[in-house]
Each structure stands twice: as C-alpha cells, then as structure tokens.
Amino acid sequence: MGSQHEHIVMLPFMAQGHIIPFLALAKQIQQRTGFTITIANTPLNVQYLRTTLSTTSNDSSQPSIRLAELPFCGSDHGLPPHTENTESLSLQQFVTFFHASNTLQAPFHSLVSGIIEKEGRPPLCIISDVFFGWATEVAKSLGTANVTFTTGGAYGTAAYMSLWQNLPHRATESDYFAVPGFPDTCRFHITQLHQYLRVADGTDIWSRYFQPMLANSLKSSGWLCNTAEEIEPQGLEIFRNYVKLPVWTIGPLLPPALLNHSPSSGSISGQRAWKVPGVSPEKCLEWLDKHPQSSVLYISFGSQNTISQSQMMELAMGLEDSGKPFIWVIRPPVGFDIKCEFRAEWLPEKFEQRMADRNQGLIVHNWAPQLEILSHKSTGVFLSHCGWNSVMESFCVGVPIIAWPLAAEQCYNSKMLVEDMGVAVELTRGLQGAVVRKEVKRVIELVMDSEGKGEEMKKKAAEIGEKIRDAMREEGSSLKAVDDFVSTMLSKRQGY
Numbered sequence: 001m002g003s004q005h006e007h008i009v010m011l012p013f014m015a016q017g018h019i020i021p022f023l024a025l026a027k028q029i030q031q032r033t034g035f036t037i038t039i040a041n042t043p044l045n046v047q048y049l050r051t052t053l054s055t056t057s058n059d060s061s062q063p064s065i066r067l068a069e070l071p072f073c074g075s076d077h078g079l080p081p082h083t084e085n086t087e088s089l090s091l092q093q094f095v096t097f098f099h100a101s102n103t104l105q106a107p108f109h110s111l112v113s114g115i116i117e118k119e120g121r122p123p124l125c126i127i128s129d130v131f132f133g134w135a136t137e138v139a140k141s142l143g144t145a146n147v148t149f150t151t152g153g154a155y156g157t158a159a160y161m162s163l164w165q166n167l168p169h170r171a172t173e174s175d176y177f178a179v180p181g182f183p184d185t186c187r188f189h190i191t192q193l194h195q196y197l198r199v200a201d202g203t204d205i206w207s208r209y210f211q212p213m214l215a216n217s218l219k220s221s222g223w224l225c226n227t228a229e230e231i232e233p234q235g236l237e238i239f240r241n242y243v244k245l246p247v248w249t250i251g252p253l254l255p256p257a258l259l260n261h262s263p264s265s266g267s268i269s270g271q272r273a274w275k276v277p278g279v280s281p282e283k284c285l286e287w288l289d290k291h292p293q294s295s296v297l298y299i300s301f302g303s304q305n306t307i308s309q310s311q312m313m314e315l316a317m318g319l320e321d322s323g324k325p326f327i328w329v330i331r332p333p334v335g336f337d338i339k340c341e342f343r344a345e346w347l348p349e350k351f352e353q354r355m356a357d358r359n360q361g362l363i364v365h366n367w368a369p370q371l372e373i374l375s376h377k378s379t380g381v382f383l384s385h386c387g388w389n390s391v392m393e394s395f396c397v398g399v400p401i402i403a404w405p406l407a408a409e410q411c412y413n414s415k416m417l418v419e420d421m422g423v424a425v426e427l428t429r430g431l432q433g434a435v436v437r438k439e440v441k442r443v444i445e446l447v448m449d450s451e452g453k454g455e456e457m458k459k460k461a462a463e464i465g466e467k468i469r470d471a472m473r474e475e476g477s478s479l480k481a482v483d484d485f486v487s488t489m490l491s492k493r494q495g496y
C-alpha cells in the first residue's frame, strides 16, 4: 500500500503499558506498508526498545523501525537520576514526572525538523500518545498531521477524559453520579475516582497537566484506539461521540504468538526483553508445569502500580487460606522506595518459605514473564489491576479476571468488565479499598472453583478471546482499520 518511502514518527509515553503497544503498532504498520517508522523516546526507553526489537524479531523489516533518543534528565526536575519510566516512580513522584515530560516538546520538534530537512518533506504523520497533547502543536508547526493513540480501551479512555475535563466531582461517599458523555443509566461511584480526581478542581497540579493535555489531543486529526469494534461496541459509541473525530480501532495489539496461541500449543516464550531481574521465565514455567490445568492464580498489578502493606498482608493470608496455587509479582508496597529490595516483613512471617515448601505459591520480585505465564495451561485466573494490556492479554488466552483496579482508567475498565461483559469480579478498588482475608478467600473460590460463576466467566473470557482473534485476522476489523488509517493519511497528505 502506498509509497515505500513514507515515514511515520511515533511518540509513546514513557511507561511500559504505553511503549509495548506502540512498538506493536509500529511493527504492524511497518509490515503492512513497508514505511519507515521512527519511535522517539528517552535514552533508557530507547535502550529497552532496541533490546526488545533485537530479541523478538527475526524478520527483515527491522531496519525500517528506527529509534531516536530525546534527551531527558530526571534530576533536572527533582526526580532521582535515571528516572525515565513510570515503572521506577513512587506514587508521589508521578505528577512531577508527568509535568517533566512536557520538556520533551522542544527536542521532539528538533527531531521532526531534522527528518524534514533530510528527507525534503514532512513525515506522513506523527502518532503521539494521548499524554503528549502538545504533539498537535509540533505537527501543525511542521506541516504534518498528528493522530493521537490511546493505549487504553474506548470505554476506559472516554471515562478518564470526561472525568478530567468535567471537574469537580463532589459526590458523597454513598453517591453514584452521572458522567458527561455516558448514558444516564451508567452511573459511576465516588470510590471509582482516584484520590487526585476526587479533589481536583482545575487549579491543582494534576488538573494543570491533564486538562491542557487532553484538550490538545482533541485537536488532533483523529484517534487510534487499542481495541476492536467487536469487543466494546458501546464503549466505542461513547468514545466516538465524545472525541467527535475519526477513531480507528486497530487493536488489541498483542504479540502474534499470543494471538495464534491455542490451549494445546503450550506457553509462548521470548516475547519481550527482560526488564528487571525477577525470576527467570524458565523457573516460572517449570513451576507451572507441576500444577494441574487452570489451577493457578496469577497476581500482578502491572508495571507501575502497587498496593499498601496492610493490603498485601491480607491478600497473602487470604491466598494461604484458599489453598490455591499462585504466582504473585510483588513490587514494594506504597511508602517504600520502588527500587528497594524485597523484604520478607511485607508478608506474614515465613510466608514465602511456607508457600514454597507446600508448592502453593511462587513469589516473583518486580517483573514477571507475563505472556509466558498467562499462556501456560496451568494458569486459570488473573488477579489484575485491569491495565488494558493485561486485560486483553488475559482474554486472548481465555483467562478471566479478579479485578483490583488501582489508578488511571483501571476502575472504568473494571466497571465495564464486571457490569457489561460479566467476565470479571471485583475484589476491591484502590489503595483505600478494604481487603479482608476472608473476602480474598471467598472471591478466589468463587472464581476458581469450576462450577457456576467461575465457569461462566471462563466461557465469556474465551468468547472475547475469539473476538480478539477475529479482529486481528488478515481480513478482520482491526487490520482493515490499520489499512484505512494509512489510506486516509496518504490521501490527506496533499492537504497539509
């Protein structure tokens, strides 16, 4: 399709949950068009991208995905040195990091100018993260188009945008409230708002980042959304009505090995660079091999969230009481430096040893080979914070979810999974949410014991998995949307 010499520049936000789908999108477009793609990011993220590209790719398209470094120095903004990704942030550093990310605008402008100088014309378009609203200004000043990519789903992104753009929210604890853009029958609860959003009024430090960023991204030429028409039709209707711009549903962007996975094909392997040493994929897989089919609960709160120490204790006790096998990825609890070493005191006395002796639990520190674990036949349920990538990865292999949303749009993802899709049960929400060992045990048993609710959720997860595979097939809706997006950009080129 189109000219081989077209060039697209991509700018993901500096977070694993954003970089991973951006890279998958770059590969998808590159393979379908032969265009050159440049992914711009800060040096450490570029290093990760380079390693991932060299680990996972054995095709000749590689040289056409270029990586460009944008200078960024965390310590200039009061952040610890080498802070370039949300995975290394403590909770209170997030807002500083978000504001600091605005300083990438000037180097990004220079990068795109340099490309124009070299190639004699602007790139076909800039695909920028929803968190880099200023990319619309860069694109406009350099005579190219800007398309915003949300790495979340449609429902979650629409709720997130509407809630930040329609401040304040002053419902009382018992109150449900309407959210502009959502049907009146679809009410949200105050506990579904992150603590920052509950007090935001447009003048606070969080609103001062989010409001202009979202307003700017609504000035782009259109949106790419990491979902498929078949997965969340209502969410897409709400999202399209909200942004009032073309929306291409090009996802969910998952590794081909996961999309082609079947229960009989065994766990997939080697999909990503190893970010932080936790435990080797081999050790996880060996451990899983020792457990019966669908018997293991996998627990992870994604790449940037964690829970409180008291919640961690209750979760551990509930797990032990349930007797179910589990793999639990543990990041330091709230209040501890995110880079600090694992400490046994976060868990009940001798918990890790006891779980190992009984072969009940495997604790993984910081980062696990998630795709390998989810695609293993022994994994039956995922206790997840409901980051969109985790949700899609889980359904792709037919694994239902116990939801514990923590931040960003996760509460809205969870709401849709529980209320509209019936594919998750919510254990609790946020850092303030009550977690009691008895309830942990009850919910685990409800979902993991094969009769009734658990069985129904598993069936629904597998159905969504089928929809994902359909959308991502050659003639499927999502690949058609990629082609349509590229054709639209090519036909618009003359207009810029």
Ligand SMILES: O=c1ccn([C@@H]2O[C@H](COP(=O)(O)OP(=O)(O)O[C@H]3O[C@H](CO)[C@@H](O)[C@H](O)[C@H]3O)[C@@H](O)[C@H]2O)c(=O)[nH]1
Binding pocket: 015, 016, 017, 018, 020, 150, 151, 152, 153, 272, 300, 301, 302, 303, 304, 305, 329, 366, 367, 368, 369, 370, 371, 386, 387, 388, 389, 390, 391, 393, 407, 408, 409, 410
């Ligand atoms: O130990 C780990 C932890 C994570 N991952 C991978 O990292 C990604 C994490 O993405 P996601 O599940 O979406 O969670 P977050 O990292 O929290 O993602 C951020 O970005 C998402 C996409 O915009 C949002 O939906 C989330 O709310 C936001 O927190 C997934 O691909 C995981 O497979 C691993 O491989 N190993």
